[in-house]
Amino acid sequence: MEKLRLAVQKSGRLSEKSLDLVKECGISYASGTGKLLASCYNFPMEILFLRDDDIPGYVEDGVADIGFVGENVLIESGRKVKTIERMGFGRCRLSIAIPRSQEYNGIEDLQNKSIATSYPHILGKFLKEKGVKADIHEISGSVEIAPGIGLADAICDIVSTGSTLLSNGLKEVESVFTSEAVLIGHKGISAEKQHLLEKLLFRLASVKRAKNNKYIMLNAPNKSLQKIIALLPGINSPTVQSLATEGWSSVHSVINEDDFWEKIEALKKAGAEGILVMPIDNLIL
């Protein structure tokens, strides 16, 4: 039987979240340290541990069928793969930064400057769109020290908190690209593997939905029930059970995380008491 081969970053900012998702899909694997390939016990899948930069190429070539990788790395690679799903983790942005002491009035200030980056393609496209000619210096690491050592006038690098920029005396002046992790897939995947992929996607969707929702239980006087039920649509409709205390009921439902606190406040106002909120592992519709 064929196995689906998933590429994940071996160690880095995407590793933990990628592997957590696999586990949340109910898939377990032998997690020996330093292994390149791990077999899953209860799903026909193998996990290939790679440097993130290698993932798009491995998926394009079909050495891996699917992989979790940052969009920044994917776009920079120029590899031809399918983007199956945006994952919502690994969010970051690629920005241009210049020394703090320098004035900045707009993108034209970058004209004829030199910019150090590990993302020459993404940066090149951005500058072209803006009609700016600059000299792109491709370097592979420690980009943020380039202006300080006189290697370049500016940098283009990943920023999340800005503290690295600050400690290198830089300030962010242009946002070039926003990124998150994506699930990518090989273009010529076999029918058997496609079937496995769909099974995995079904589980991923359930896990995603579960993360966005909470299970809620509360007690309410019967006279408030109508109002409370109107606030809790649930999957179909909420469950209502009588409490041992006359005139009171317990209401169970599922609520969305987006308007979670507003809902809780409204429920309290409507007369709800003893509100209990619990995480959900899976939510299958």
Ligand code: ATP
């Ligand atoms: P590797 O050894 O696999 O090449 P790396 O050093 O290139 O690792 P990481 O720093 O682990 O890569 O980042 C992996 C990806 O995580 C980035 O390409 C980006 O998509 C994402 N990411 C999310 N937040 C951040 C952040 N604050 N800084 C850097 N990358 C981030």
Ligand code: ZN
């Ligand atoms: Zn990398």
